[in-house]
Amino acid sequence: MKAVSHVAALVLLSVTAYAQGTFVYDQQSADENQYLEGGYALGQQPLGQSFTPSLDAVGFIRIYVSGGSSGTFLMNLRSDSIIGTILGTSSPLSLTLGGASTFVFPAPVTVTPGTTYYFQPVIQSSVGGYGTFVAAYNYSGGMAFVDGLAVPTKDFWFREGIVVPEPCTPALLLLGGGFLLWARRKLSRSMSALQPR
Numbered sequence: 001m002k003a004v005s006h007v008a009a010l011v012l013l014s015v016t017a018y019a020q021g022t023f024v025y026d027q028q029s030a031d032e033n034q035y036l037e038g039g040y041a042l043g044q045q046p047l048g049q050s051f052t053p054s055l056d057a058v059g060f061i062r063i064y065v066s067g068g069s070s071g072t073f074l075m076n077l078r079s080d081s082i083i084g085t086i087l088g089t090s091s092p093l094s095l096t097l098g099g100a101s102t103f104v105f106p107a108p109v110t111v112t113p114g115t116t117y118y119f120q121p122v123i124q125s126s127v128g129g130y131g132t133f134v135a136a137y138n139y140s141g142g143m144a145f146v147d148g149l150a151v152p153t154k155d156f157w158f159r160e161g162i163v164v165p166e167p168c169t170p171a172l173l174l175l176g177g178g179f180l181l182w183a184r185r186k187l188s189r190s191m192s193a194l195q196p197r
């Protein structure tokens with residue numbers, strides 16, 4: 001019975017100990033194989049993109065940030081409009097020079113599939129000007145917003161979805177070791193029961 005409780009403890013430990021997760025994409029205007037010319041400065045607020053998720057949560061939003069030399073950014077997830085209620089704010093993200101940048105929410109933000117939501121990148125602090133890729137990506141589930149106005153012919157370069165956690169290597173090793181120990185004890189007990197007395 002003790003071995004079973006030790007294995008149960010190891011399973012619980014492995015479930016709660018996570019390394020990085022796998023990104024599962026839900027909505028996107030493009031991927032890393034497609035960048036189009038065009039963009040807007042991140043200072044043209046309220047600035048962002050509407051999108052229509054098919055999953056019931058948003059765990060991250062990935063956009064392309066360009067320019068500057070260093071900066072710290074946040075991503076707001078809003079309902080109703082580009083200036084609507086903030087449902088969640090990502091963890092701060094520090095960048096140098098920019099690039100495809102993933103904003104991860106501390107906890108997945110619950111959303112209703114098929115409903116339109118809005119994301120808004122915000123500069124917390126920066127050295128130099130920053131912008132983002134906005135072009136004719138033809139995303140059918142939303143559109144870009146610049147200076148608070150809809151730009152129906154343009155979309156942010158973006159990808160959004162959830163993060164599926166993966167167990168970390170030490171937890172898997174611990175779980176495997178615990179299982180082997182349990183199996184060895186069980187086999188040892190079976191073998192001793194077969195021994196003549």
